[in-house]
Amino acid sequence: MQRLFITSENLKILVANLKKSCDEFIAPKKEHLDDIVFADTKNDHAELLNYEGNSVISPRAFLLPQTEELFEIKSVKNASFSPIEDKKKRIFYGLRPCDIKALTLMRSFFSGDFIDLPYQEKYERSTFIALACNRLCCDEAFCCEMDAGPVAKEGYALQLVAIAKGYLVDVGAKEGRQIVRENKKLFTKAKAADAKEAAVTLRGMTKGRKRIDYKKLAKIMKEDKLKPSVWDDIGLRCVVCSGCITLCPTCSCFGIADRLDGDSGTRFRYCDGCPYAGFTRMAGENTPFPLHKDRIRRFFEHKLNIDVERYGTPSCVGCARCIQTCPGNISIRKFIDTV
Amino acid sequence: MKNEYLPIKAVIEKVIVESPDAKTFILRPIDKTNHMLKHKPGQFVMLSLAGYGEAPFTYASSPIKDGVFQISVRRVGILTHALHQLKEKDIVGVRGPYGNTFPLAKIKNKDILFIAGGCGMAPLRPLIQYVFKNRKDYGRIEIIYGCRSPKDIFYKEEIKSWANNPNSSVHLTVDEPDQAWGGTCGVVCILLPKIKVNPKTSLVFLCGPGVMIKFAIKDILKLGFKENNIYASLERYMKCGIGKCGHCYIKGKYVCLDGPNFSYAQMKELGIDS
Amino acid sequence: MITKRVLTTCPYCGVGCGFYLDVRDARIVGVIPSKSNPVSKGYLCVKGWHAHEPIQHPDRLKKPLIKENGKFKEASWDAALDYVAARLKQIKNKYGPDALAVCASARCTNEENFLMMKFSRAVLGTNNVDHCARTCHAATVAGLNQSFGSGASTNSYDELPFMDCILIIGSNPTEAHPIVGWRVRTAIDNGAKIIVCDPRKILVAESAYVYIQQYPGTDIALLNAMINFIVTQELHDKEFIAKRTEGFSELWDAVKDYTPESVEDVTGVKAELIKQAAKLYATSKRACIMYSLGMTEHTVGTDNIIAMANLAMVCGHVGREFSGLYPMRGQNNVQGACDMGALPNVYSGYQPVTDEAIRKKFADAWRVNLPAVKGLTLTDMIYKAIEGPLKCFYIIGEDQVRTDPNTHWIEQALDSLEFLVIQEIFLSETAKKADVILPGASFAEKDGTFTCAERRFQRVRKAIEPISGKTDGEIICEIAQRLGYTMESDPEKVCDEMASLTPLYTGVSFERLEDNGLQWPVPEKNHPGTPVVHLGKFIRGLGKFIPVRHKPPAEVTDKEYPFILSTGRMLFHYNTGTMTTRVANILREYPRNFVQINPADAQRLGIKKQERVMVRTRRGELKVAAQITDKIKPGVLWMPFHFSDEPTNVLTNNAFDPVCRTGEYKACAAKIEKI
DSSP: OOEEEHHHHHHHHHHHHHHHTSSEEEEEOOOOOTTTTEEOOOOTBOOOOSSSSSSSSSSSSHHSSEEEEOOOOOOOETEEEEEOOOOOOOOEEEEEEHHHHHHHHHHHHHHHHSSSSSHHHHTEEEEEEEEESSSSSTTTOTTTTTTTTTTOOOOSEEEEEETTTTTEEEEEEEEEHHHHHHTTTGEEEEOOHHHHHHHHHHHHEEETOOOOOOOHHHHHTTTTSSHHHHHHHHHOOOOOOOOHHHHHHHOOOEEEEEEEEEEEEEEEEEETTTTGGTTTOOOOOOOBSSHHHHHHHHHHHHIIIIIHHHHHSOOOOOOHHHHHHHHTTTHHHHHHOOO | OOOOTEEEEEEEEEEEEEEETTEEEEESSSTOOOOOGGGOOEEEEEEEETEEEEEEEEOOSSOOOTTTTEEEOOOSSHHEEEEEEHTTEEEEEEEEESSSOOOTTTTTTTTEEEEEGGGGHHHHHHHHHHHHGGGOOOOOEEEEEEEEEEGOOOSHHHHHHTTTTTTEEEEESSSHHHHTSSSSSSGGGGGGGGGOOTTOOOEEEEEEEEHHHHHHHHHHHHHTOOOGGEEEEEOOOOHHHHHHHHTETTTTEEEEHHHHHHHHHHHHTOOOOO | OEEEEEEESSSSSSSOOOEEEEETEEEEEEEOOOTTTTTTTTOOOOHHTTTTTTTTTTTTTTSOEEEETEEEEOHHHHHHHHHHHHHHHHHHHHHGGGGGGOOOOTTTTTTHHHHHHHHIIIIOOOOOOOOOGGGGGGGHHHHHHTTTSSSSSSSSSGGGGGEEEEEEEOOHHHHSHHHHHHHHHHHHTTTOOOEESBBOHHHHTTOOOOEEEEOOOOOOHHHHHHHHHHHHTOOSSSSHHHHHHHHHHHHHHHHTTTGGGGHHHHHHHOOOHHHHHHHHHHOOOSSSEOHHHHHHHTTHHHHHHHHHHHHHHTTTTTTSSSOOOOOOOOSSHHHHHHHOOSSEEEEEGEEEEOOHHHHHHHHHHHHOOOOSSSSOOHHHHHHHHHHHSEEEEESSSSOHHHHSSHHHHHHHHHHSSEEEEESSOOOOOOHHHHHHEEEEOOOGGGOOEOOTSEEEEEEEEEOOOOTTOHHHHHHHHHHHHHHHOOOOHHHHHHHHHHHHHHHGGGTTOHHHTTOOOOOOOOSTTTOOSSSSSSSSTTTTBBOOOOOOOOOOOOOOOSSSEEEEEEEEETTOTTTOOOTGGGHHHHHHHSSSSSSEEEHHHHHHHHHOOOOOOEEEOOOOOOEEEEEEOOOOTTTTEEEEEEOTOOGGGGTTTEEEEETTOOOOOSSSEEEEEEO
């Protein structure tokens, strides 16, 4: 892997150059007061790299929005449908390693025998520039424990690591090499001292935080060795707000519905998932997951057990967004600690 | 890349009334090169009625040459209600085929027992047709079919013809007989003593209401059939048909990809004791 | 593509959560919670998370509709507004201004409500203006005003997590006000002890320290018994009673016979439980009462509120931090609509129309003569429509046919009118009865403010252009213009006008609301707002004990109708469901109406799970599915009221509270039959 250095001033020039090459430049931005959200900053230049806390929503919202049109229904009577294409080139800038890991996981999920075109089409045209974390974004976060921080291992074109006088740059995928080639003058070779500084910072963040043994965790969950009271307590807390599945950077489930205005309209998909009883309810009121606790269990098991079996890593990246938005104070982190 | 969610057009070529609340639709995809027709027994198709959405239906016919396929639909919900209003020449959207197929290699040279209840005959029909088409490749074939009343029996003429095959028999039973009914009355399980296949080596295929499957499996296990030789189609709420939307997910399996046909051994692993 | 995030306030319940609408081009594709919002802090409920879905639904009304020969025909804005203005003028000339009435909307902004009440008073010349607070928290305004001098929440949400004891009565915070429910949950996690009094064992009751399952309509007996026990055990706050209140001896006269034992039969609650609850509430250092429509929607609604105020004052649990009464308001801006004077007796800030000096202030500012007599309440408007004197009704954003009790009665009233104008975003049942429908704008299409249940003004911001072309405020102003009176429609200027005329909100302006909003009273330009009211001194001076006694509901059970039917809100839906039934997964979760019944009752009647049954009252009948649950007390039935196709309010009773005129939704006699 190539390791380069860029000064903060040159990074600004790089950003300006990158903006010219894309349709949307998606970066963290401060909205009202201290709210950080990912937004298109191509024109307002409000992108931020140094901010407190995690972004409210994950950048997933740009690849799999809360509601998204799948295709147009031209005519109900003739069953005539026409695709909606998204050919935009997007650059994602300043993504945290947890979100990078999540997007990569979602990409594997949306490919396979059948390809989810709406996601894949956008993902393949996107470039991801990661920003390694030099401090924990919030008290609840546990990315280091879930093997999702403080640096991204794959899935980025460039990864920035902040040091005192600028940024170290890890060059990842081929888009990364291309960016460097096109902006050669802005980069210098990283010095050993800089690399050491970065390593110290990162070590500071991971100090006292051990990667959990997620294989063991998966096994305990699979063998159902938990006290029933753990699930009972969760059952009393869930109020089916759907916040967890909407903010989770790896949740990908959706529902599909038609919206018609006369003889034409659209078929769209919307964020959907485990907390809803109706998500699995079949005709005749037969619900395979009748209780709140069954449904949250399905949610946790998928992330912490099934995906470990399937992808070799849990699909919870420890970003803590679900914890911070749960009106029942359910914490997947506390749950993991209990297990 | 292909947008897997986009249906293609299919014309309703014929509508056959199967029972008071079920119809069979013969559909002709407009695009003849489409792989919609290259389906195998056990697979399903997603049918779109714009405005009502989409629902999965198992192919009710074995792959036939003349560019059409069939689905049999019982009127239960909003979409099926709307579908029943459609007539010949109307157009619907279809995509597929999706799902796994019955284990065709495994059944070669074996005795086979089919147990169907009500509209559960539809998913089994392609396999039955397939087996009879290649009759010499299989051992004894027994078909048990139970319905609520004689009116509710699907594919009446065809079922009669199945019994004419060598080394095969068809047993029917109804819950509520009418005056003309001379046959057996009661649940499908009461026909089990009549079957003449070897439980140790035979395969069983079941499809029907959940309760029926539950009791039937219990009884056939008692007769000595093996758990991994018993296959049933699982019904789950599904939206995409291609393993993405998550509705039909159970313990790491997607019914639409890994199923809908599972052996009883697999079902037990998924925590579904029918 | 233009992407923008527009910060606004949730349009559903009265909690007042803040979120961004995620706008891409002109489409709203999602909702992003705002972590820095002081009310919701990054939390939302299922309705809030899907607040974007109904906005651009194809069913939205887009063009004005005029009814000709019983059928609606699309019309241009000019044609429709000209027609409405002409008819209003004609009716006013023929019958006088009091033949007209305006129903303002708790769904619209403060500024629009201010315009509606101004329109009614200054343009039409009548005080006949009211809104749906009449069917929810009018009792709170009437009751708390008498006891404390102000009819709103005494404290703020953020005190809740630090309470030692929360008494929840007639309120289901988890379902009806989920983000306040989150604070209750946090309080429990912090060690607070919860008392729940509810005929249904709601979710918080599962985590409650004491759970009391009283019969609907017996709350005063229960509360008086608690006061009785507290005083007999000497657990009352004598110093507080002496220094800050008056009328204690009159109260004691009224409650001295209400021993916990004596109310066992009427409430169906064991005396021991009442004692436990009373002791816990009285001896906790930080204790508050949270209530909602389970208390107000009774013929004794006002008395219910007074009984709670009495209990709070007896224990000294009001008038300081970490105490008080929390009336949980049902609608996004029902607090604001009251505050803005969309009521028949007061101008904005509860300034009486009968006060000459105040009337002169408004008359001078608006350069018109203003009517001096109180107008009709919504309840009385319905009576007057049937009796004849009321000829014309201008309803904005409300579906009376589905929300008011006894549907057939309301339909009769609307059918009796000469002219009915409805301003709506979807074709509601009420709108179908209109002569003219004017397509309004949703919360995402306008600027303005909402006031939530903790008296906090918060900004509402425009994310997309009005789908119909005009906001509700603009529509009213254009009609006013056609009637010869010019009103400013710019929301910021309306807000300034309102602040200049209202001492309670003097310091309110868009600029000052920008960051975190403001909690009223805001009596001066730079006043920081008031998180806790009645600190040190009640607004009325001394807190007043008003003796109240138990009265049974207007309709009690008998041989023919042996069940008490109560109604309420559920988590997934909102009011008549016009918005929530247009959200795909919310509708899927609960697509149809149902009735809850105890397993013992169900077994006795041979009713099976999910079986369709007939529920009958003296006013109507309805076929619904039976939901058998041990969460409900035997002898009680419960139904939600959200389903327009299976409307629960054909069953409910339109008997009303004599003071605040709120209907008795929460208790009537019913029977249930197999079909």
